[in-house]
Amino acid sequence: MWRRRTLGLLFIFSFIFFLFLARLMQIQLFKTENFSQHHLNLLEESVKQRTQELMLDNGRGNFSDRNGQPLTHKQANVLVLFPFLKKMDWQVEKVAEITKIPADSLLSAVNSAKKPFAYGEPDPMELTSRQMDQVNALMIPGVFAVEKKYERTKVPSEQLIGLTGENAEELKKRYPDKELSEKTLIGISGLEESFDEFLLPEGKSKLIFHVDGVGAPLFGINVKYVDPANPFYPVNIRTTIDKTIQQKAEELVDRYQIKKGGLVLLNIEDNSVLALVSRPAINKKDPYNGSGLTNQMLKQQILGSVFKTVVAAAALEHNVDNPNRLFNCSQKINGKPERKYHYGLLNFTDSFARSCNRTFGELAKELQKKDPNILEEFATKLSLTGSVGWRGDIYHTSDFKQLTDEDKGRVFLSDEARKDANLAAMSGIGQHEVRATPLAAANMMATIARGGQKEMVRVVSKIEYKNGTTMVDFSEKDLEGETISPYTAMKLQKLLREVVVNPNGTGKWFKGLPYDVAGKSGTAETGKYKDGKQLHNKWFAGYFPYQHPKYALVTVNLDVADSEGGVNLLFADMVKALYEKDN
Missing domain, CATH: 3.40.710.10 (DD-peptidase/beta-lactamase superfamily)
Structure with a gap:
């Protein structure tokens, strides 16, 4: 009797083990790029868990007035700091001297950060071109002076320009032959919708840094700059608005x-x-x-x-x-x-x-x-x-x-x-x-x-x-x-x-x-x-x-x-x- 029970339990445990194994194979081998009804890309999600990034430009096209003045966004020269600086001894006094930001404020901002940030956001402090050159010349890992694109909270002639949003179903309907992320912004009204096909992003510009489970550098302290490297995109829609x-x-x-x-x-x-x-x-x-x-x-x-x-x-x-x-x-x-x-x-x-x-x-x-x-x-x-x-x-x-x-x-x-x-x-x-x-x-x-x-x-x-x-x-x-x-x-x-x-x-x-x-x-x-x-x-x-x-x-x-x-x-x-x- 006990032998039959032992065999029964062994069979049950073996069955459960093979179920777990099959599920693991499905996750790790067969469905890594299209998992569950939500079509998750597990490889991408895994990378995201170990990645810190700061987007500099979402890659979508822009609008300007008839004189070339930006309508929907502004470009700002900003100081970018990465949170791994809190684990390092870096030249904070030197950065403070160049940017005129108190060293204590820089250290405080870094210590409270959980992800890369532009100092002073949502209203970032803007640097001059000279300050940018001086900061970048220091070559401090995790400290960068870059140009970042900011969407305006108030857009002139907002109904004419229109709005954008995420809509995976509509995205697939409009562009069935294009490989685009479900998170891609599309125009939902106004000129954003009329010119949507021209405005679609070729890719985002961003700073990327890989971390381990406790947020420490995974592959050293090098931060990678990712850019579509296309001199033609994103495009600019020059409106006739003054x-x-x-x-x-x-x-x-x-x-x-x-x-x-x-x-x-x-x-x-x-x-x-x-x-x-x-x-x-x-x-x-x-x-x-x-x-x-x-x-x-x-x-x-x-x-x-x-x-x-x-x-x-x-x-x-x-x-x-x-x-x-x-x-x-x-x-x-x-x-x-x-x-x-x-x-x-x-x-x-x-x-x-x-x-x-x-x-x-x-x-x-x-x-x-x-x-x-x-x-x-x-x-x-x-x-x-x-x-x-x-x-x-x-x-x-x-x-x-x-x-x-x-x-x-x-x-x-x-x-x-x-x-x-x-x-x-x-x-x-x-x-x-x-x-x-x-x-x-x-x-x-x-x-x-x-x-x-x-x-x-x-x-x-x-x-x-x-x-x-x-x-x-x-x-x-x-x-x-x-x-x-x-x-x-x-x-x-x-x-x-x-x-x-x-x-x-x-x-x-x-x-x-x-x-x-x-x-x-x-x-x-x-x-x-x-x-x-x-x-x-x-x-x-x-x-x-x-x-x-x-x-x-x-x-x-x-x-x-x-x-x-x-x-x-x-x-x-x-x-x-x-x-x-x-x-």
Whole structure:
């Protein structure tokens, strides 16, 4: 009996032993690079346990403004110290003398460190080039003066630039043929997403040091510098943003408490974005909670009276702008008395300057009788509908879009609405189904200022290799399709200027500015209510200087009560700021 039990126990122990052996073989021999459902690389994990490293650059591409100033990061010359110094007698007094950091502070920082660090982080003390050379000349193991890349906590035009994050599933979906770590950062919004394929890292730059179980040097005290050693990567995306102007724009938007909205500023000469501000801002702790991640300047909004510019263009080209004709601007578009805006009889020019709804409702109906597609035709001619961001073929990518999250503008959604006279009247004043992005509204003003020439809007001018040479150049491109005539553009320029110089014009507030402004105001009913009050979109879209156009600017405050504003003051202060900068 006891012999049978002994054999049974022996069999059980042998079985358990072989199970352990099989598991050990699986771990050590067969599944070392793809272990468990989490696909762990055991070799890499083992090395990590015995490795201390300090990343100097994650290898992902960068963004700069039009003048080459970094937008998303900064490079800093820092003093790097390794924790194994606490087990050594090193020339701390010499390092202190060069860096002007007290020796006690250096020793204290090293003694409390568990991993390599740049002294003073998260706000590291920056060294001069001379100090760097002197520190490195000492050749102290574990003491280095290096250039380190720091991501900015506050990025200018954050919704335009976008965010990055880790998403192993999306990474594999986007790049099935590339061997990339699951920890690789990918763009999840904005330009980070549009240009993601160009921004992917070739490898990280880092300092590496191997330790034993108690943190002592494993292979001597040599620290290894690891770098992809590729002179072309990471690339730099040179945006068209002017960092100084962008920072001023953000300051002004916040000063006038624009909670939802912002501004778009275009350089008319090359039709590129100089500044773009969208509010609400991104909540960095929880970016997907709320609308902060949404770039409101690229989303279709209800235009209101800004759309009267389109109706005016159609009226001019179809000769229904009779200067002697008077419109009853004491009536609404439905013929009922207009109690709030009781303007009396106005001609075409004064109607535009004072933004008379009755005039443009009637004109829209008359134009619709001629051709139900007229309003859409002229909205397209003025680049208000469709998408306006730069697109084209680059490398192996066809129809590449700089702004992948840009909405398209529209006038009607159905043929029934297109043929309905009353709906045409509502559309004529920028209500009903009329929608456009603030970017497109700014582009419409730039188109008019250029005499009718419509172009794609660029937010990136080129992609540069690490050594400064150009990888991809995004040249100026015209938008396809018909344009308004130079004569119509000239007449529209005068109408937009009349809005400002007319004593009763809706833009009379801008008459005394250092740059002469031309533009159009807009107050659109949104159909939304808060605390029993109707909410509106408040706009001003224009360009300046009037005689020699340089800038197109749109300011917009979305979903606000009729008593709230800020748009005119924001526009005016941006004009002043640009004048000061230019002079």
